[in-house]
Amino acid sequence: MVIIMNPDATASDIKGVIEVIQNAGLTAKVMEGAQQQIVGVIGDKTKLGSVAIDALPGVEQSVSISKSYKLVSREFHPQSSVIDVDGVSIGGDEFVVMAGPCAVESREQLFEAAEIAKKGGAQFLRGGAYKPRTSPYSFQGLEEEGLKYLAEAKERTGLRIVTEVTEVEAVEVVAEYADLLQIGARNMQNFRLLKEVGRCNKPVLLKRGLAATLNEWLNAAEYILNEGNPNVIFCERGIRSYETYTRNTLDLSAVAAVKHLSHLPIIVDPSHGTGKWRLVKPMALAAVATGADGIIMEMHPNPAKALSDGPQSLTPDNYYDLMKDVTKLAKFMKAENIQCVDLS
Amino acid sequence: MVIIMNPDATASDIKGVIEVIQNAGLTAKVMEGAQQQIVGVIGDKTKLGSVAIDALPGVEQSVSISKSYKLVSREFHPQSSVIDVDGVSIGGDEFVVMAGPCAVESREQLFEAAEIAKKGGAQFLRGGAYKPRTSPYSFQGLEEEGLKYLAEAKERTGLRIVTEVTEVEAVEVVAEYADLLQIGARNMQNFRLLKEVGRCNKPVLLKRGLAATLNEWLNAAEYILNEGNPNVIFCERGIRSYETYTRNTLDLSAVAAVKHLSHLPIIVDPSHGTGKWRLVKPMALAAVATGADGIIMEMHPNPAKALSDGPQSLTPDNYYDLMKDVTKLAKFMKAENIQCVDLS
Amino acid sequence: MVIIMNPDATASDIKGVIEVIQNAGLTAKVMEGAQQQIVGVIGDKTKLGSVAIDALPGVEQSVSISKSYKLVSREFHPQSSVIDVDGVSIGGDEFVVMAGPCAVESREQLFEAAEIAKKGGAQFLRGGAYKPRTSPYSFQGLEEEGLKYLAEAKERTGLRIVTEVTEVEAVEVVAEYADLLQIGARNMQNFRLLKEVGRCNKPVLLKRGLAATLNEWLNAAEYILNEGNPNVIFCERGIRSYETYTRNTLDLSAVAAVKHLSHLPIIVDPSHGTGKWRLVKPMALAAVATGADGIIMEMHPNPAKALSDGPQSLTPDNYYDLMKDVTKLAKFMKAENIQCVDLS
Amino acid sequence: MVIIMNPDATASDIKGVIEVIQNAGLTAKVMEGAQQQIVGVIGDKTKLGSVAIDALPGVEQSVSISKSYKLVSREFHPQSSVIDVDGVSIGGDEFVVMAGPCAVESREQLFEAAEIAKKGGAQFLRGGAYKPRTSPYSFQGLEEEGLKYLAEAKERTGLRIVTEVTEVEAVEVVAEYADLLQIGARNMQNFRLLKEVGRCNKPVLLKRGLAATLNEWLNAAEYILNEGNPNVIFCERGIRSYETYTRNTLDLSAVAAVKHLSHLPIIVDPSHGTGKWRLVKPMALAAVATGADGIIMEMHPNPAKALSDGPQSLTPDNYYDLMKDVTKLAKFMKAENIQCVDLS
Structure with a gap:
């Protein structure tokens, strides 16, 4: 998951986001964008439950990267099923x-x-x-x-x-x-x-x-x-x-x-x-x-x-x-x- | 129901449509349009079952006029329900x-x-x-x-x-x-x-x-x-x-x-x-x-x-x-x- | 811009992406995700022209973060215009x-x-x-x-x-x-x-x-x-x-x-x-x-x-x-x- | 064109619709439906200009039957163009x-x-x-x-x-x-x-x-x-x-x-x-x-x-x-x- 902060997010907003991530047993990495800061979440996202990252102060949006289906996916089962x-x-x-x-x-x-x-x-x-x-x-x-x-x-x-x-x-x-x-x-x-x-x-x-x-x-x-x-x-x-x-x-x-x-x-x-x-x-x-x-x-x-x-x-x-x-x-x-x- | 015939529908196509309507116990009325003929169906449409009027030879489309819901409609119950x-x-x-x-x-x-x-x-x-x-x-x-x-x-x-x-x-x-x-x-x-x-x-x-x-x-x-x-x-x-x-x-x-x-x-x-x-x-x-x-x-x-x-x-x-x-x-x-x- | 790599992207794929970013005079930062690697692009994205990041080998998708409109945005002009x-x-x-x-x-x-x-x-x-x-x-x-x-x-x-x-x-x-x-x-x-x-x-x-x-x-x-x-x-x-x-x-x-x-x-x-x-x-x-x-x-x-x-x-x-x-x-x-x- | 009247349209509503049609030099035919009356318009619809039939009192909707394009239509030019x-x-x-x-x-x-x-x-x-x-x-x-x-x-x-x-x-x-x-x-x-x-x-x-x-x-x-x-x-x-x-x-x-x-x-x-x-x-x-x-x-x-x-x-x-x-x-x-x- 990648979290995109508002251009006007404060240092305390970012701190808050990081805390939520760490409390869930995950790792947060901050990246400075041209206009906005980005927080990457490392680890098994399901640990977050469905904590509503988007509703945290200073967050513009979060982008989910991993797919929610597994057994159905070709990564899980590369051969076509007959x-x-x-x-x-x-x-x-x-x-x-x-x-x-x-x-x-x-x-x-x-x-x-x-x-x-x-x-x-x-x-x-x-x-x-x-x-x-x-x-x-x-x-x-x-x-x-x-x-x-x-x-x-x-x-x-x-x-x-x-x-x-x-x-x-x-x-x-x-x-x-x-x-x-x-x-x-x-x-x-x-x-x-x-x-x-x-x-x-x-x-x-x-x-x-x-x-x-x-x-x-x-x-x-x-x-x-x-x-x-x-x-x-x-x-x-x-x-x-x-x-x-x-x-x-x-x-x-x-x-x-x-x-x-x-x-x-x-x-x-x-x-x-x-x-x-x-x-x-x-x-x-x-x-x-x-x-x-x-x-x-x-x-x-x-x-x-x-x-x-x-x-x-x-x-x-x-x-x-x-x-x-x-x-x-x-x-x-x-x-x-x-x-x-x-x-x- | 109003049935719109193709511009090139034949007399026998129209006869076929009328028969289907009459066989269902309904009345058919034919109207000459500028380019196309129109057949009106008079009576309780549900008698048609779901005979597929649209698939009859010579039919371009049928337009359903009466609503399929009744108890829910304001015509049925003019006062607003509380x-x-x-x-x-x-x-x-x-x-x-x-x-x-x-x-x-x-x-x-x-x-x-x-x-x-x-x-x-x-x-x-x-x-x-x-x-x-x-x-x-x-x-x-x-x-x-x-x-x-x-x-x-x-x-x-x-x-x-x-x-x-x-x-x-x-x-x-x-x-x-x-x-x-x-x-x-x-x-x-x-x-x-x-x-x-x-x-x-x-x-x-x-x-x-x-x-x-x-x-x-x-x-x-x-x-x-x-x-x-x-x-x-x-x-x-x-x-x-x-x-x-x-x-x-x-x-x-x-x-x-x-x-x-x-x-x-x-x-x-x-x-x-x-x-x-x-x-x-x-x-x-x-x-x-x-x-x-x-x-x-x-x-x-x-x-x-x-x-x-x-x-x-x-x-x-x-x-x-x-x-x-x-x-x-x-x-x-x-x-x-x-x-x-x-x-x- | 955040670039999400395929789960099976190779080291050489990632190197390729980084090179494209650096050639445009921008900075790339790599982040390890749980399943996938993520590359952040730091700097003025317009320098990329419209290089098609998504079509580079190993790239799953790119997410654009900064808005393409400026003069129209409330960030640019916080007061409501009359x-x-x-x-x-x-x-x-x-x-x-x-x-x-x-x-x-x-x-x-x-x-x-x-x-x-x-x-x-x-x-x-x-x-x-x-x-x-x-x-x-x-x-x-x-x-x-x-x-x-x-x-x-x-x-x-x-x-x-x-x-x-x-x-x-x-x-x-x-x-x-x-x-x-x-x-x-x-x-x-x-x-x-x-x-x-x-x-x-x-x-x-x-x-x-x-x-x-x-x-x-x-x-x-x-x-x-x-x-x-x-x-x-x-x-x-x-x-x-x-x-x-x-x-x-x-x-x-x-x-x-x-x-x-x-x-x-x-x-x-x-x-x-x-x-x-x-x-x-x-x-x-x-x-x-x-x-x-x-x-x-x-x-x-x-x-x-x-x-x-x-x-x-x-x-x-x-x-x-x-x-x-x-x-x-x-x-x-x-x-x-x-x-x-x-x-x- | 076929005009579908409201179930509660009055005789005077229907008269009004017929007048509008006749004033445009067209012929109107009335058909009794099970719940609603239907008025068919016979003749070249373009004579109606764009008189807004749908807005006449008592009209539920009008259904246009003839197509507005001509030169492009297959009726006009049955052979496929090369x-x-x-x-x-x-x-x-x-x-x-x-x-x-x-x-x-x-x-x-x-x-x-x-x-x-x-x-x-x-x-x-x-x-x-x-x-x-x-x-x-x-x-x-x-x-x-x-x-x-x-x-x-x-x-x-x-x-x-x-x-x-x-x-x-x-x-x-x-x-x-x-x-x-x-x-x-x-x-x-x-x-x-x-x-x-x-x-x-x-x-x-x-x-x-x-x-x-x-x-x-x-x-x-x-x-x-x-x-x-x-x-x-x-x-x-x-x-x-x-x-x-x-x-x-x-x-x-x-x-x-x-x-x-x-x-x-x-x-x-x-x-x-x-x-x-x-x-x-x-x-x-x-x-x-x-x-x-x-x-x-x-x-x-x-x-x-x-x-x-x-x-x-x-x-x-x-x-x-x-x-x-x-x-x-x-x-x-x-x-x-x-x-x-x-x-x-």
């Missing part, structure tokens, strides 16, 4: 595709979607059984019934199941039916839920919060790893910006940034990331090119009848077209050994 | 002040803070026993022990207690000790938690999410009212913007906007809203002037030793100074009957 | 009001507006003769004809004139007719225009850019002062955020922040800041309470016929009502000597 | 690369950069001679001297020249030396400058404003086309969001969105878009995959000595590595005829 989800590897050589409807609406709809997903080449079937919805009057999902349909769909197609868990009480039942537990954007800082899936033996897909910084996102994953579950996959799904043409602003630079900062895999959700089906294919291709480990997207046998998120769902034909080109591109990237992220 | 919190009215004539430390750190710290809060004129003592923290390694709160100190502080001072509840499992115990249950920004769309406090008999302070729109915020309150708890107080606490000088951007226009759209009271949190103690007083005064029903702010016997959020906490002296002027201003606004919000 | 605009003081004891239509549309409209503005108690008449418009097909203003009407309106009412200048070529003619030259949000970083008004002998009203940080805004003012014109007044007019209910998000905390960082006056524009006439009065009152030196707002004899920005314009009756309460509040704040900003 | 820049086509089959230093610093630096750019395979040399800088004390560019070096570099290497023009007075001289005139982000709504380059016979590279919506950006291009210059190329360079890890948030979805809405080409700037050299390559690859017509990026013979924007500049080696893979990928996309954007 996560096994019921036999499918994420984070390795293969580009993984998860497709399916936003919500599980009925047995028929889901099975039809599963057949299409399978035929197009996806490895995972997605579909929400527990739906977090802005309005209490919107369709909230089929809950356990939906989970059962998902499990049946897996039996029929062999596709792995990824589905959202929105509450602590449901972790057990969702983990029973699903292969990969999704934590949605609205719950990225539902720390109680993070801890619960951290104690569960299923891998977790952690979506980025609506307005989460990379630092907050990495720390959210740290909550899960800290409880003993090392199998977290990040999912960039767009952030909230002033632009209203798209539902969210898909921050593809997060893919390379997360790969630089962390050893965990990351996939991209071009459906929520744009909210417009026309933009799903270009952003899916971009996700491949930028080095993502996979994509998750919405596809519906009949988007116009979807109970939620229709405008961003692909029709089966759009989905097949997308898969053809995504597959080609992913193969090419691998064959040519194009490295997007400098991990040196 | 909420009783253990004898203190919020939303009526009185400007209410809630003050105290960010976190309950110890019995001594809390009692000292309570005495100061009381002496300054606050009606409520705030203090977190369950702390949602970005990093799992930060201080997470004293939990039930903290709640007990809060209850003791109430006994000593008569101050009402407002404290955050971060998880479903804790609602019962927090409701036992606290007078007003706070839902924090990170949990504004933790719908399971909203439902739980909706079934509880204590009033709820609902903070605005980090990047929540007014519409999402009002709908979050609708979740609580819909479960049977009519006693919700909104709290504007700053939204996330690109500006980094302040911790958040305090959106004071939300006060008048919420009062226009809803009958429920709204208070302001200038501490989280700015993140800088220097800005707390000016924004507290602005909150009074803009017609807020109260403020909640952080004050600490010794901010430099605070275990969290020190930089935004007031010292006791700053707090007394603020209270002197806030009280004067609130009295003046009332005496002069200055009406900020046009409710006509 | 700016005389043709006999009206801004930044002193008086709360100044500027009112009028968004655009000068006709002689009659302007004179009517001027009479209303005067009657309500404003000291300034606003009205755009040069209008920056998103679309080239929108009304672009009456240009010099509009300026002449403004000058006439001044003769009739004594109101001072504030109007926008959008291009270098027009500075001379606008300065001839106006008392206060407005630089609009879209031109806040039109540096050529800033320099031009910096060489002009009229005071300047500098609106905050759509997405400008405080630092960028203060530096924009520095461009004007640096050319020799010390008379700059800031105007907070809302920033762009994700919220769409309001046209912009009025950042009232900027008032106290700017007063802390700079000696120059600051006023608030609640019309553009909210985009909704219903929110203008509450935000005008909040501006008074937060310590602003004045407000500028849109008022139109007949808002429904306004050629631009009607939805945010007040009717004459709304304007009178607002002025009655704003005046009362401003008097009260002064009489009670309520200090919003701690300048200690 | 723009010739001194013999290099942009918007056609070829993926175009522009590379070079942020600023022209010296003859030697520029020539060295030009050789590297050429060797790596770029078609254009970039380099700023007029630099818009936040602080008046930062390096402002070599101006005409820099332009001469650029022209010399073209003679030596054959690379086309793209460089920024920041002020009306410099358009003539920049157009004399450059092949492609860049309008920077800060000047995207400097309408006077847009008009000036619209009257110039050189193609224009129009960067997206820091916080510009797609609609504002397309309208900015309309200013240029409306003056007679049809040769505009868009450049996505990142938008301002709350995320601070990257300098901006590169909105790659804008590529496909702009191609859907407009016939004009669009390129991507991964250097400003991320601000971190490590992220330039992954985002350059993503730009290719998403269907962009090219990229513009910063490369410096010695980034650590760059006078501006060093942290986002590539070293020559990084640049060669990037070019190798970008070229491969662009060839592959073309050979496989991968269509990112559905223009049906």
